[in-house]
Amino acid sequence: MRISVIGLGKLGSPMAACFAARGFTTIGVDLNQAYVDAINEGRPPVFEPQLAEMIAEGRSCLTATTDITHAVRESDAIFIIVPTPSQEDGGFSLQYVLPVMEQIGAVLRQSDRYHLVVLTSTVMPGSTGGPVRDTIEEASGKRAGVDFGLCYSPEFIALGSVIRDFLNPDFLLIGESDPRAGSMLADIYRRVVLNDPPVARLNFANAELAKISVNTFVTTKIAFANMLARICERLPEASVDAVTSALGLDSRIGAKYLRGAISYGGPCFPRDNLALASLARSLGAPAFVAEATDRANRDGIDRLAEMVVERLPQGGTAAVLGLSYKPNTDVIEESPGLHLVRALLDRGTDVVAFDPAAMPSARRALDGSSAVFTESAEDAIRSADVVVIATAWQDFAGIAPSTFERDGEPRIVIDCWRILTAEQLEGVATYVALGQSTAAAVPQRT
Ligand SMILES: NC(=O)c1ccc[n+]([C@@H]2O[C@H](COP(=O)([O-])OP(=O)(O)OC[C@H]3O[C@@H](n4cnc5c(N)ncnc54)[C@H](O)[C@@H]3O)[C@@H](O)[C@H]2O)c1
Numbered sequence: 001m002r003i004s005v006i007g008l009g010k011l012g013s014p015m016a017a018c019f020a021a022r023g024f025t026t027i028g029v030d031l032n033q034a035y036v037d038a039i040n041e042g043r044p045p046v047f048e049p050q051l052a053e054m055i056a057e058g059r060s061c062l063t064a065t066t067d068i069t070h071a072v073r074e075s076d077a078i079f080i081i082v083p084t085p086s087q088e089d090g091g092f093s094l095q096y097v098l099p100v101m102e103q104i105g106a107v108l109r110q111s112d113r114y115h116l117v118v119l120t121s122t123v124m125p126g127s128t129g130g131p132v133r134d135t136i137e138e139a140s141g142k143r144a145g146v147d148f149g150l151c152y153s154p155e156f157i158a159l160g161s162v163i164r165d166f167l168n169p170d171f172l173l174i175g176e177s178d179p180r181a182g183s184m185l186a187d188i189y190r191r192v193v194l195n196d197p198p199v200a201r202l203n204f205a206n207a208e209l210a211k212i213s214v215n216t217f218v219t220t221k222i223a224f225a226n227m228l229a230r231i232c233e234r235l236p237e238a239s240v241d242a243v244t245s246a247l248g249l250d251s252r253i254g255a256k257y258l259r260g261a262i263s264y265g266g267p268c269f270p271r272d273n274l275a276l277a278s279l280a281r282s283l284g285a286p287a288f289v290a291e292a293t294d295r296a297n298r299d300g301i302d303r304l305a306e307m308v309v310e311r312l313p314q315g316g317t318a319a320v321l322g323l324s325y326k327p328n329t330d331v332i333e334e335s336p337g338l339h340l341v342r343a344l345l346d347r348g349t350d351v352v353a354f355d356p357a358a359m360p361s362a363r364r365a366l367d368g369s370s371a372v373f374t375e376s377a378e379d380a381i382r383s384a385d386v387v388v389i390a391t392a393w394q395d396f397a398g399i400a401p402s403t404f405e406r407d408g409e410p411r412i413v414i415d416c417w418r419i420l421t422a423e424q425l426e427g428v429a430t431y432v433a434l435g436q437s438t439a440a441a442v443p444q445r446t
Helices: 012-021 033-040 051-061 068-073 097-110 128-140 162-167 179-192 204-234 240-247 269-282 288-311 336-346 359-365 377-382
Strands: 002-006 025-029 062-065 077-080 116-119 149-152 172-176 199-202 317-321 350-354 386-389 412-415 430-433
Touching: 002 012, 002 068, 012 025, 012 033, 012 051, 012 062, 012 162, 012 179, 025 033, 025 051, 025 068, 033 062, 051 062, 051 162, 068 097, 077 097, 077 179, 097 116, 097 128, 116 128, 116 179, 128 149, 128 204, 149 179, 149 204, 172 179, 172 204, 179 199, 199 204, 204 240, 204 269, 204 288, 269 288, 288 336, 288 386, 288 412, 317 336, 317 377, 336 350, 350 377
Parallel strands: 002 025, 002 077, 025 062, 077 116, 116 149, 172 199, 317 350, 317 386, 386 412, 412 430
Antiparallel strands: 149 172
């Protein structure tokens, strides 16, 4: 079984490495020559924990090329993981997917073997059985489900743990043109994953809807936990961690992603939520739940910015620690830390910022703004009156408490993720843990 992976980005390169490490002859394809060179030289094209090790493990089975025709010709199964950017209306564009389908179709036209085509990119319901199938059938002159197999099979991975998540999925989601295609894909996964996950085999539309529904459900859960956090901050003796740890014991709810903190971000959650809302509206179905989740999420950043501004002295400086949307990644898309920096700058605040991994992309994103980037978390802290820990990087838990100390008015530390403790900072700084009843009580200075 030979596999090609088209698109060697944040999801595609870890997947290609995992296939190769499991012994599949794997050809990665990307238009980006630098990514192709990286794979061929045994280096990770993107920042992702364990990716270097996985590439090393699969080195003898893994090559990369910019030549999609060669890769498809040499493969039995072809995974497509190219971008599907969000559009104005919240839906996903097929602008990168359809040209790839056309190229694959042209190779299939010349081939007398059975090929399995697997679309992994996130697409709107109606895409795989609509424009995607139409394009590849037209280009190949063959029929999906008869002459070749077509599957829609998205991954539920989080950046920072892509390899662990890919190898240990809660479940596998397969939208299939026919049972042969679905069985072939399920068999590939069984040879790759480390656990024995249930497999949901559905038609295309149901699989597409299930994919964006999973992420939207999780965003709703996060928004709910954040609502509880804001309540706890105002309710005497309340602590969101105590409340969510009890809630999470209910098997109907579960503990994952139930951590009252700040807004969710990243390349999937916000846009999948908006896509589901957009789909509902386009069908004339109510979209209230997804829309409310998105509103609550945006509101969270404004509230946090207000909380900071209200606690800054005249002309004071705020430090934002954490600009990646979560720990262990350099991705800043829709990151709450970055949104917070922008919201503070909009309010005329002086901002210093630091992130252990995302400095280059954050600098680019905030180019032309007055935000100051520091060399270390310690430097950012020393130049600030209010410090916000916006991303739960473990690095921040290791900051020496004495770093927060200063003469005169104590520095205020707003810890969105409660990775420090009040005890650690006692007598050193004024510690504000979001989600704790003490948070709202911290005196305002203006
Ligand atoms: N990153 C995630 O956390 C994640 C999670 C789940 C689903 N997804 C979905 O996976 C898809 C890809 O996401 P990503 O984050 O890996 O994107 P990415 O931008 O990191 O990578 C996409 C890669 O595809 C390449 N590409 C574009 N057109 C191509 C073509 N014609 N031929 C070959 N290569 C081409 C690009 O050069 C790029 O390297 C999206 O639909 C996304 O929604 C991503």
